[in-house]
Amino acid sequence: MLILVSEAHPESGRVAIRGRYFDGRSTRPLDVMVSSDGSSLYISGEYEARWDVSAVSISERLGRTQRKILLPDDGLIEVPDTPQWDALPQQWGRSGLGLAWLESHWRPVMASLLGVVVACAALYVYALPWLAGHLAEQIPVAWVNKLSVDTLEVMDRFYTAPSKLPAARQKQIADVFAQWSPPGGAAPTYQLHFRDGVHIGPNAFALPSGDIVMTDQLVALASDDREILGVLAHELGHLQKRHVVRQLMQSAMLAIVANVFLGDMGDITGSAAALLNLRYSRDFEREADDYAVSMMRNNHVDPERLAVILRKLDPEGAKGGEEGSRYFGTHPVTSERIKRLQESAPSEGRQ
Amino acid sequence: MENDLENGLQAHELQEQGARNEFVFTGRGSEYFRIWIVNLLLSIITLGIYSAWAKVRREQYFHRNSLLADSAFEYHGNPISILKGRLLVVGLLFANNILGGLNPIFALVMGIVFLVATPWIICQAVRFRTWNTSWRGVRLGFTGSYAGVAKVYFLNGLLVLVTLGFAAPWWLNRFQRYLVSNLRFGGEQFESEAPTWDYYKPLLVLFAFFVVGAGVLGAILVPAVFMRRGSSPSQAVVSSVVVGFLIFYVGLYLIGGSYVRARLSNTLWNHTRIGQHQFESSYRTLRLFALMVTNALAILCTLGLFAPFAKVRMAAYRAETLALDSADSLDVFVAHQEEYARAIGDQAAELLDVDLGF
Numbered sequence: 001m002l003i004l005v006s007e008a009h010p011e012s013g014r015v016a017i018r019g020r021y022f023d024g025r026s027t028r029p030l031d032v033m034v035s036s037d038g039s040s041l042y043i044s045g046e047y048e049a050r051w052d053v054s055a056v057s058i059s060e061r062l063g064r065t066q067r068k069i070l071l072p073d074d075g076l077i078e079v080p081d082t083p084q085w086d087a088l089p090q091q092w093g094r095s096g097l098g099l100a101w102l103e104s105h106w107r108p109v110m111a112s113l114l115g116v117v118v119a120c121a122a123l124y125v126y127a128l129p130w131l132a133g134h135l136a137e138q139i140p141v142a143w144v145n146k147l148s149v150d151t152l153e154v155m156d157r158f159y160t161a162p163s164k165l166p167a168a169r170q171k172q173i174a175d176v177f178a179q180w181s182p183p184g185g186a187a188p189t190y191q192l193h194f195r196d197g198v199h200i201g202p203n204a205f206a207l208p209s210g211d212i213v214m215t216d217q218l219v220a221l222a223s224d225d226r227e228i229l230g231v232l233a234h235e236l237g238h239l240q241k242r243h244v245v246r247q248l249m250q251s252a253m254l255a256i257v258a259n260v261f262l263g264d265m266g267d268i269t270g271s272a273a274a275l276l277n278l279r280y281s282r283d284f285e286r287e288a289d290d291y292a293v294s295m296m297r298n299n300h301v302d303p304e305r306l307a308v309i310l311r312k313l314d315p316e317g318a319k320g321g322e323e324g325s326r327y328f329g330t331h332p333v334t335s336e337r338i339k340r341l342q343e344s345a346p347s348e349g350r351q
Numbered sequence: 352m353e354n355d356l357e358n359g360l361q362a363h364e365l366q367e368q369g370a371r372n373e374f375v376f377t378g379r380g381s382e383y384f385r386i387w388i389v390n391l392l393l394s395i396i397t398l399g400i401y402s403a404w405a406k407v408r409r410e411q412y413f414h415r416n417s418l419l420a421d422s423a424f425e426y427h428g429n430p431i432s433i434l435k436g437r438l439l440v441v442g443l444l445f446a447n448n449i450l451g452g453l454n455p456i457f458a459l460v461m462g463i464v465f466l467v468a469t470p471w472i473i474c475q476a477v478r479f480r481t482w483n484t485s486w487r488g489v490r491l492g493f494t495g496s497y498a499g500v501a502k503v504y505f506l507n508g509l510l511v512l513v514t515l516g517f518a519a520p521w522w523l524n525r526f527q528r529y530l531v532s533n534l535r536f537g538g539e540q541f542e543s544e545a546p547t548w549d550y551y552k553p554l555l556v557l558f559a560f561f562v563v564g565a566g567v568l569g570a571i572l573v574p575a576v577f578m579r580r581g582s583s584p585s586q587a588v589v590s591s592v593v594v595g596f597l598i599f600y601v602g603l604y605l606i607g608g609s610y611v612r613a614r615l616s617n618t619l620w621n622h623t624r625i626g627q628h629q630f631e632s633s634y635r636t637l638r639l640f641a642l643m644v645t646n647a648l649a650i651l652c653t654l655g656l657f658a659p660f661a662k663v664r665m666a667a668y669r670a671e672t673l674a675l676d677s678a679d680s681l682d683v684f685v686a687h688q689e690e691y692a693r694a695i696g697d698q699a700a701e702l703l704d705v706d707l708g709f
Contacts, residue, residue, distance in 0.1 A: 020422070025685060026684065026685070027684040029682065063412060064377070066423045074488070075488070078487075078549060112391070115392045116395060119395040150455065248449065254450065
């Protein structure tokens, strides 16, 4: 380590600091003493010079590291960090950003810690979904359609078969749903398809192009057509709120943010982003449920009908399910969804 | 007696000329934590813009706390260049993640763009990092080129594909040797001749360990699951198998990772010279393993708050195990004149930092 001694300058009596001078062209050190009277910087020893303080700068304080005095001739002097130097930059008319002060006091550090937690939460809960919502509207419709066509093709090839439901029955369901008035004005344009859910069982999903797919198994599971219509209203909710595109945006942005801030932690970053993403997915499901509730009430059907079929789709979850699924599921726990549906104000249909 | 005297004289001569110089790291976790948290806050509230300045501050902290022969390293990165590079990378990632997710043709185009850009990104990142690092006022540099990186990265990579991965250690060896032997300090070029076989040994050991380990685990667990009198395995057994595999893989990742990292890093640096100065790397697998395990656990338990402490611990261990054995004095390096003149000209402004990460 550099041994630093402050001592009186032999000639002027000014306080001098011992340092090592480098000329910027070679790594050979020259022992020097540095002192200042406020207008000039005096260097003496193996290298002798006098510089106007306005032409010289000193590196900002950082931890307890060496400071460097940068000279106009590309030379530099390594000096230890001593309190004397803190006074000098002010004399030289140069001040740092004050970061060193922030970093060396525990109170601003603790405030920063609190700030980071609050800012992260705000970013996650409000900023990212808001930004994704706006960006989702900028995505060309043609691209969204392409994605949907591809998805439907994959589903048809590997998971579903043509519907075995009679055409008349299909038409009946579609016609009744078409007569339902959607909440809050125009419904998104949609196209209803029926499929035999060979590998996916009773199921329904909506693609961003407006294609809503429902499996025969789900139709069979319903004991009342109003249950089917409730599920369709839920899927229409996904379309109305553009959930697929928003989900895509949010997960992409989350991945980028997590990468930038947690970059060097690798696998942990990926799992954290995936976990955080699931909450967005659950929020979308709740939003679609709310849409279904208002659509059902609009058409004088008790939202309880949707709860009935949810109970049949997931009997385990309706009883409360496993504790972990609350945080690790793509959907909220079924019991929670049912409770939300039942808590929505009773419609005329119930009375 | 005579020998002793001669040795003594030689030792004395060596000392005169420089002898062994150890790297020293003086940073402290509690100190870096405060810098890190301030950086993090400012980065978040400026929506990432400040992260470029934060990177400069972080790099300065680690450079200035790394000492060789009593002199600290210095970092000169310009935050504006870092910001430009980051905007470029974020733009590319955005385009790739969002648009690529929607449109397969766009995804294909982006894939090709990334492929073509990879050697450029590697070159640019190494050049930016080295050129912005100095010691005693003399800067490091990188003499590698796009074509050179493309050759060792892609052309050699083809052989890895053809040999179904058997050439991978050779590929890594050539790639790292290319990067290191194109480093320069002042006018002095690094030379690296790490033998290929020394890359094969640890990777083969890891591979064997993996195969045997998985075999033993399978032999124990599979019968336990499926031979319970024909009945389907119970929930408890299945979850214990999953947990068993998980522990096995995490353990393998950590101990195998630290073993390979220690061996490869030692091999690389113990065969790297700069002029008359020989690098010496003495990573030890168990120390590295202990460090990685405790760091990972502490980061998990503190929800990431331990990360700055972990980084300091790793940097301290790296410095502790790295030395420069010199037959010559460290005072003789001279800046590269041409490069020096270029730095002052506008060409230095073209340097973009394309490295992403807070």
